[in-house]
Structures are given as C-alpha cells and as structure tokens.
Amino acid sequence: MAAASFCRLKLISLSPNSPLLHHHHHHHHHSRRCRNFGFNYFNRYKVRSPSNIRLRVNCQTTANVESGSEVSNSDLQLAVAAGKDRLLKVPTSNIRNFCIIAHIDHGKSTLADKLLQMTGTVESREMKEQFLDNMDLERERGITIKLQAARMRFMYEKEPYCLNLIDTPGHVDFSYEVSRSLAACEGALLVVDASQGVEAQTLANVYLALEHNLEIIPVLNKIDLPGAEPNRVSQEIEEVIGLDCSNVIYCSAKEGIGINEILNAIVRKIPPPPDTTGRPLRALIFDSYYDAYRGVIVYFRAIDGTIKKGDRILFMASGKDYFADEIGVLSPSQLQVDELRAGEVGYLSASIKSVADARVGDTITHYTRRADQSLPGYKEATPMVFCGLFPVDADQFPELRDALEKLQLNDSALKFEPETSSAMGFGFRCGFLGLLHMEIVQERLEREYNLTLITTAPSVVYRVNIINGDTIECSNPSLLPEPGKRSSIEEPFVKIEMLTPKDYIGPLMELAQDRRGEFKEMKYITENRASIIYELPLAEMVGDFFDQLKSRSKGYASMEYSFIGYRESELIKLDILINGDCVEPLATIVHKDKAYAVGRALTQKLKELIPRQMFKVPIQACIGSKVIASESLSAIRKDVLAKCYGGDITRKKKLLRKQAEGKKRMKAIGKVDVPQEAFMAVLKLEKEVL
Numbered sequence: 209m210a211a212a213s214f215c216r217l218k219l220i221s222l223s224p225n226s227p228l229l230h231h232h233h234h235h236h237h238h239s240r241r242c243r244n245f246g247f248n249y250f251n252r253y254k255v256r257s258p259s260n261i262r263l264r265v266n267c268q269t270t271a272n273v274e275s276g277s278e279v280s281n282s283d284l285q286l287a288v289a290a291g292k293d294r295l296l297k298v299p300t301s302n303i304r305n306f307c308i309i310a311h312i313d314h315g316k317s318t319l320a321d322k323l324l325q326m327t328g329t330v331e332s333r334e335m336k337e338q339f340l341d342n343m344d345l346e347r348e349r350g351i352t353i354k355l356q357a358a359r360m361r362f363m364y365e366k367e368p369y370c371l372n373l374i375d376t377p378g379h380v381d382f383s384y385e386v387s388r389s390l391a392a393c394e395g396a397l398l399v400v401d402a403s404q405g406v407e408a409q410t411l412a413n414v415y416l417a418l419e420h421n422l423e424i425i426p427v428l429n430k431i432d433l434p435g436a437e438p439n440r441v442s443q444e445i446e447e448v449i450g451l452d453c454s455n456v457i458y459c460s461a462k463e464g465i466g467i468n469e470i471l472n473a474i475v476r477k478i479p480p481p482p483d484t485t486g487r488p489l490r491a492l493i494f495d496s497y498y499d500a501y502r503g504v505i506v507y508f509r510a511i512d513g514t515i516k517k518g519d520r521i522l523f524m525a526s527g528k529d530y531f532a533d534e535i536g537v538l539s540p541s542q543l544q545v546d547e548l549r550a551g552e553v554g555y556l557s558a559s560i561k562s563v564a565d566a567r568v569g570d571t572i573t574h575y576t577r578r579a580d581q582s583l584p585g586y587k588e589a590t591p592m593v594f595c596g597l598f599p600v601d602a603d604q605f606p607e608l609r610d611a612l613e614k615l616q617l618n619d620s621a622l623k624f625e626p627e628t629s630s631a632m633g634f635g636f637r638c639g640f641l642g643l644l645h646m647e648i649v650q651e652r653l654e655r656e657y658n659l660t661l662i663t664t665a666p667s668v669v670y671r672v673n674i675i676n677g678d679t680i681e682c683s684n685p686s687l688l689p690e691p692g693k694r695s696s697i698e699e700p701f702v703k704i705e706m707l708t709p710k711d712y713i714g715p716l717m718e719l720a721q722d723r724r725g726e727f728k729e730m731k732y733i734t735e736n737r738a739s740i741i742y743e744l745p746l747a748e749m750v751g752d753f754f755d756q757l758k759s760r761s762k763g764y765a766s767m768e769y770s771f772i773g774y775r776e777s778e779l780i781k782l783d784i785l786i787n788g789d790c791v792e793p794l795a796t797i798v799h800k801d802k803a804y805a806v807g808r809a810l811t812q813k814l815k816e817l818i819p820r821q822m823f824k825v826p827i828q829a830c831i832g833s834k835v836i837a838s839e840s841l842s843a844i845r846k847d848v849l850a851k852c853y854g855g856d857i858t859r860k861k862k863l864l865r866k867q868a869e870g871k872k873r874m875k876a877i878g879k880v881d882v883p884q885e886a887f888m889a890v891l892k893l894e895k896e897v898l
C-alpha cells in the first residue's frame with residue numbers, strides 16, 4: 209500500500225497530562241516521521257491526511273491532533289501504559305472467539321463498531337470510517353476484503369471476559385478466507401436485516417459455520433426501520449437454516465439497541481476455547497498483510513500451546529522459519545505482549561518479506577518442538593480468472609512490473625507473468641481469484657501507481673487434451689492449440705444457488721439457461737422465496753452474470769457459487785481481424801453453438817466502439833480461416849474533419865482535449881486505434897443477439 213495521500217496512524221492512548229495536548233498546534237512535520245519511531249501503536253487505519261487524528265486520553269476524553277503532528281517518545285510510552293490496562297489476562301475459560309456472518313449491507317460493520325464502543329475498546333467516534341473496514345476501495349464499494357480482528361474486554365457477572373471479534377470478508381471470491389476465519393472461532397453472530405431476510409451468501413456462510421461446529425447466535429438487525437418484520441424474518445431463519453429463533457436478539461446497530469444482550473449472549477452461549485496450552489504450538493493464520501516498514505504482519509489464533517516473543521517458529525506449509533520478533537494483541541490497535549496461549553488471538557511480526565511466506569490457512573509451530581500435524585483446511589490459492597494487462601504507454605512496462613510485485617507482497621493470490629503480443633506489446637498475464645479480485649487489482653494499479661492500462665477480457669483456465677496424450681492449461685485464448693493438435697477441451701464448472709422472491713423465478717431461470725446452465729433443483733424456502741440451483745460453465749459467469757441477476761430481479765435476488773470441477777465442452781476459438789490483422793487480445797473461446805451469434809454480435813459491437821479512421825476498416829470474426837461475420841467501419845470524410853476544425857477556438861480546444869483524453873486508453877493495432885472498451889466488448893454483447 210503505497211498510497212501517498214494517506215497516512216496510517218490513528219487512535220493511540222495518551223495520558224491526560226501529555227504535553228501533546230498542549231503543544232500539538234506548534235509541531236508539524238510529515239507523518240512519515242511518526243512511523244520512524246519504530247513503535248507499533250500506529251495501526252493500519254488510515255486517515256485522509258491532512259484531516260485530524262483523534263487521540264484517546266485514558267479511555268475518556270478525546271482531543272483532535274492534526275495528523276502528522278509531533279508525537280514524542282514519552283507520549284508513546286504513556287500510550288503503552290494506558291493500553292496495558294486493557295490487556296488484563298483472563299483464564300482460558302473466560303475467552304470467547306467469534307465472528308459475524310451477515311449479508312452485505314445488513315449492518316455488520318455498524319454492529320462491530322457498536323460492540324467496540326460498548327466495551328470501551330474505542331470511544332464513540334464521529335469519524336465516518338468504520339473500524340473493521342480499512343481500505344478505501346472497500347469503503348467505496350461497501351464490501352469487506354481483508355480480515356481484521358479486535359479484542360474487547362467485557363464484564364459479565366463481575367468477572368472480566370476477553371472477547372475476540374474476527375472479521376470475515378463478505379464476497380464469494382474470498383470464501384477460503386472466510387472459512388479460515390470461521391476455523392479460528394467457536395461461535396458466530398448471524399446478523400440478518402429484519403426488513404430483508406436471509407440471502408444466498410448468508411446461507412452459504414452459515415453452512416460453513418455449521419461445518420466448523422460453531423455456536424450460532426441469531427440477531428435481527430435494523431428493527432428500528434418502519435419496514436422491519438422481525439417475526440417474518442425470524443420464522444424464515446428457523447425454516448431456512450433450522451436455527452432455533454425463540455431467543456433471537458432484536459437489535460438496531462444504528463441506535464445501539466440490543467448490543468448488551470448480544471455481548472451477554474456471546475459469553476453465555478459461545479463455548480470457551482479448549483485449554484490445550486500444554487501441547488506443541490499450533491496457531492492458525494487467518495490474515496496477513498505487508499507493512500513496508502515492518503514486513504509481514506501475521507494475524508493468528510493460537511489453537512494449541514503457547515507462543516512467546518523471540519521464539520523460533522516454523523510455518524508448516526511454506527516450510528519457512530523465523531524468529532517472532534514481536535507478538536501482540538489487537539485492541540484493535542496493536543499492543544505488544546510477551547506471550548499468547550491456546551485460545552488467544554493476536555498478531556506477530558518476524559521480518560517476513562512477502563505474504564506468500566505466511567499464507568492464510570498455514571499453521572505456525574515451534575521450530576524445535578514441532579507439532580506432528582498441521583491444522584486442517586490449508587489450500588493454495590488458485591486463480592480462476594485471467595486477463596492481460598498492458599500499459600498504454602510502452603515506457604510504463606517496468607513500472608507496471610514493480611507495481612505488480614508490490615501488490616503481490618500483500619496478496620498471495622495474485623499471479624502474473626510477462627506476456628508479449630504483437631498487437632499489444634509488452635504486458636502481463638495476470639491471474640485472480642474472481643472478477644471482484646480482478647477489478648480491485650486493476651483499480652489499485654491505476655489509482656495507487658498512476659498507471660494507465662489496457663485490460664483484455666477475462667478468461668477462465670481451460671484444460672486442453674493434446675492428441676499425444678498430454679494435458680495443458682490454457683488461460684489465454686490466443687494461445688489455444690490448433691484444432692488439429694487437440695483432442696478435447698475441458699472448462700471449469702460452477703454450481704450456483706440463487707435465492708429470489710418467486711416473481712423473478714422465470715427471468716432468472718431464463719438467464720441461467722442462456723448461459724448454458726443445467727437445471728438442478730428448485731425449492732420454495734418460504735412461501736414467497738425460492739432457491740434455484742444450476743450448474744454452469746464459469747466462463748458464462750465471468751462478465752455480467754451478477755449484474756443481470758440483479759437487474760432481472762430488481763435487486764431482490766442474491767447468489768452464491770462454488771467451483772465443482774472440469775467438464776468437457778465443445779469449444780472453439782473465435783478470432784477477430786481488424787483491417788486484416790488478427791488482434792490476439794480480442795480472440796475468445798466460445799461454445800460452438802454460440803460461435804456465429806457471438807461473432808455477429810462482437811463485430812457489431814466493435815464497429816460501435818472503434819472510432820472511424822481516415823480509411824475504411826473491415827472488422828471480421830473468423831473460425832480458423834473461415835470468416836463467419838463481417839462489418840466495416842467507413843472512413844471519415846474530409847469535409848467532416850474540416851468542419852470540426854473550422855469552428856471557433858473554444859470548440860476546437862474542447863475537441864482536442866476530448867481527443868487527448870480518449871487517447872489515453874487507445875492502443876494502436878496496425879494503423880487502427882482501438883479503445884479500451886473494445887477489449888471488453890465480448891462481455892457486453894446484447895442479450896437479444898445471443
């Protein structure tokens with residue numbers, strides 16, 4: 209994360225007589241200095257500089273200090289002292305580890321915030337940002353990408369309890385991360401919007417939680433809304449999930465209703481972690497991120513044994529060993545401790561250079577006293593979707609490589625290798641977990657690294673069986689072996705479950721059918737809502753499937769998908785020729801029954817998207833050497849140009865500026881300028897044509 213316009217410090221505790229409170233107006237310097245103190249109370253939270261940071265003063269008063277203000281060493285010592293109050297050790301039987309399962313927008317972040325406030329972990333903030341969602345992109349999209357954790361202290365029947373909240377990402381692309389964070393907990397809050405109901409994603413995560421034997425506490429959120437129907441929704445939870453809702457908690461995270469009941473239920477219902485402190489160390493990594501100043505910070509849950517500061521540790525899957533230079537808890541800012549025991553949740557840093565060496569799901573053990581077996585459930589990240597990324601300006605190639613390397617330090621699921629194409633020049637073929645992951649990476653490359661990129665249409669990974677008996681993987685349509693060399697092609701299939709009000713069953717089944725879906729099952733989960741299950745090729749979901757699902761159901765349907773394996777399909781490669789040149793990045797792999805329709809639709813779409821040139825440009829779709837569809841872009845007539853340039857000066861300027869902007873995302877293919885949109889055209893074909 210190299211975003212220059214953001215600094216990352218916030219929320220440190222200070223004593224009320226801290227000189228900072230008197231002098232903060234006088235000392236200004238760049239925030240980088242603060243990081244150089246080498247202290248760790250500066251957390252990952254970002255504050256839009258130059259906005260203010262808020263300082264806690266003994267958990268009560270607050271003061272605003274301009275971000276980047278001088279913070280002295282002694283202030284930081286005091287901060288530690290204040291923080292230590294909250295570190296009081298509790299017996300294992302007083303620990304509770306839990307997560308929150310909720311559909312997007314049902315109020316997970318708002319509730320997490322309230323739990324932190326009610327337990328005095330953070331004070332009520334007027335800041336807009338919510339604690340558990342940090343990245344800007346996340347906030348803008350209203351989704352949670354990375355996991356976080358927070359430790360809270362809560363008094364129950366006069367005894368102190370330590371409650372660890374582990375956050376989970378809310379998108380299917382990250383279901384592996386979800387499963388790892390569930391594995392770090394003994395219980396989960398199931399938060400359902402009382403004015404909506406159970407959604408597909410919630411359901412999928414509840415099943416995951418049940419597989420991990422988590423105690424599930426149902427919570428109906430947003431009961432303050434006039435449209436809330438707590439009775440209907442709790443009945444739905446009982447029917448759909450089979451969860452007893454007689455003691456369901458009514459909550460309004462926004463108004464702070466029901467928060468105490470939730471905290472009490474966590475203590476009463478969720479079992480404490482088993483006390484296995486005597487066993488060899490096993491700790492589960494549920495998140496890790498790269499910090500430019502300290503290396504990788506690993507978030508873990510100790511399952512067995514004890515980990516101490518300075519211990520030599522081994523990561524069982526990666527085989528790498530390190531010294532745990534620093535361990536600590538997340539309260540939610542990082543506070544150092546000397547040891548963490550079975551059942552506890554915390555972080556460590558050990559001069560690890562890349563998150564790939566401390567992957568989510570890996571098991572940490574001691575180098576000398578090793579555990580026999582690693583914890584179950586570890587999986588390598590397998591990218592499912594690939595695309596080509598090319599700098600518009602060829603000079604930016606080295607910058608693009610640097611940027612990808614930097615992103616990869618923090619994202620072990622991101623894969624890339626150089627790709628050269630006669631049409632596009634030098635770039636990279638990149639692999640992603642899914643479409644959302646792809647969009648996030650593209651956006652970060654452009655936003656944080658100031659790159660202007662041309663992205664080619666995403667492709668899945670095909671398995672091509674070669675005549676000689678070999679099988680090769682192909683994620684780049686232009687590299688598909690010739691028909692004469694291959695015996696068959698297999699493509700990845702997914703199972704999707706759509707939940708929808710009954711009015712939209714028809715349009716959604718039609719959608720799945722259009723996408724080569726095979727109907728599996730439909731059932732009414734309540735009187736008005738149905739679950740529809742299909743199996744279909746992943747390639748048919750890449751693109752606008754989700755948008756279509758939303759628009760055809762007026763936003764009411766939700767979906768969830770999982771990979772089910774490879775199946776043989778009758779696939780062929782469709783090439784696109786522009787002005788007689790084959791444009792590799794426009795090549796696409798399609799089912800043979802759809803080839804003609806796609807060819808026609810694609811040439812028409814390209815004709816719309818490619819600006820007219822000074823000469824006539826033929827656009828053709830071909831299978832092998834056979835042209836199956838053809839369009840032609842007529843030349844710009846001289847007088848049209850003359851008219852444009854003959855106008856008054858402001859108009860001329862405007863036109864030039866517009867051209868300059870347009871130019872940013874053009875790639876010259878032969879003599880023809882092809883805009884970015886053209887490379888994505890295959891995803892935007894009119895439905896009627898297909």
Ligand SMILES: Nc1nc2c(ncn2[C@@H]2O[C@H](COP(=O)(O)OP(=O)(O)OP(=O)(O)O)[C@@H](O)[C@H]2O)c(=O)[nH]1
Nearest residue numbers: 312313314315316317318350351378430460461462
């Ligand atoms: N009326 C009402 N609105 C709420 C309540 N809780 C949350 N909201 C609103 O619902 C919206 C979504 O809340 P978030 O907490 O961001 O939801 P989330 O589940 O974390 O969403 P993601 O981060 O996108 O997964 C926000 O606009 C909240 O202000 C509530 O109890 N009552």
